[in-house]
Amino acid sequence: MHEVTKSAIDSFNKIENPRHKFVIQKLVETIHRYIDDVQLTQNEWEFAIDFLTRTGQMCHGQRQEYILLSDVLGVSMLVDEINHSTNIEQTPSTVFGPFFIPNMPLRQYGESIVVDARDQQAEPLLITGQIFNQQHQAIEGARIEVWQTAENGMYSGQDPDQSVANLRGAFISQADGSYAIRSILPVSYQIPSDGTVGELLNYSHRHFWRPAHIHFMITAEGYKPLVTHLFLKGDEYLSGDAVFGVKERLIVEPETKIADTEFAHIFQAGQSYQSIQYQFVLTKDE
Ligand SMILES: [Fe+2]
Structure with a gap:
């Protein structure tokens, strides 16, 4: 030494x-x-200091280049694996990512997270399911934060043409643990390439794509927070996610449904929509 x-x-x-x-x-x-x-070498040390300085200078309230750097180095998923690999009952977690915005509007059961008119033309998606614990008891009052890209592959906060609350919101699970979120299908997108992470990936001949997914952060009193995504089956980037975040049990296949009386308050009768059903399982915080 x-x-x-x-x-x-x-x-x-x-x-x-x-x-x-x-x-x-x-x-x-x-x-x-x-x-x-x-x-x-001295030059390499200087380059590293400059790279880290510029990474910090890219960060602001709605942009987190350091998380992105952690993600593309596989560090975020390694931390996830070390801390959340304990059992197969709970829903797997994955990367938090750099695009979360806190304090988004609290929305009612079945309410749409689509705020901007531009995204309201797309076929609707309804995500429904329940929040359970590992004893299969329903969790009432869990807070479900959801965020996803618009059809142009960008998140609000990243895209100046989107309202900040577009495709974001918080939902509270009902007495039987159920939740319902109206949205549109997410698309695969490229992570930002205009910062130091972009330099690194370009230099390394790596691509910027992430498979289509919806972000969730679920918190409930007495339970460990769950940060995860649902990925769409069939996406060409499932096997090459730029941030290594895909887990098999988080891949879902939307089904086409025709609205009937069950969701009469959400859709017009006969309206076609995509449906994703998913049960999230939380772990007690001992
Ligand atoms: Fe994302």
Whole structure:
């Protein structure tokens, strides 16, 4: 071990929280080992500092280039795997992604998240199901945050022509755990290429595509939060997701249905729509 490595590690000896001390000292040790392993040059060090500086400068309230960088390096999915791989009962989690916006409108059972007229021409989609725990008990009052791309493959917040609340919203599960969200089908899209992540992927001859998906974040008192997506079966990018987020159990196949009395308050009778049904299973927070 280099003398400076030992000194740098030891300089953090006084951190009182043992976990924090361990994480920071291991970080110093690992970075030093990496730099030694690759024999980092002065130019490469300067490039790295500039790259990270520009990554930070890309970030603002509705853009998170660091999460995107974590995603394309596979780091987000590694953290997910380490923390959420415990059992097969619960719904699998996946990447949070950089496009979540907090405090979106609270919507009623079956309400549409499509706000902008431009996206109201598309065939409707109805996502229904229940929120359960692992004992198969319905969870009432779970908060379901949902967000997805518009038909142009962009999220609100990223696209200046969309209202911020377009294709976003929060729903609360009913007494039997049920929820119903009206939307449109998401499309596969390319992650932003105008920042440092774009530079990295272009340089590496990697593509920018993510398979079509809808984001969910489900929280309920007494349960671990669930951050996940539902992916659409048949998407050509399911096997090559730019951020490595696909899990088999999160792939769903929409069915074409004709509206009947069950959803008379949502659709006109005889109207055709796409239907996705999915039961989300949460884990108790012990
Ligand atoms: Fe996404």
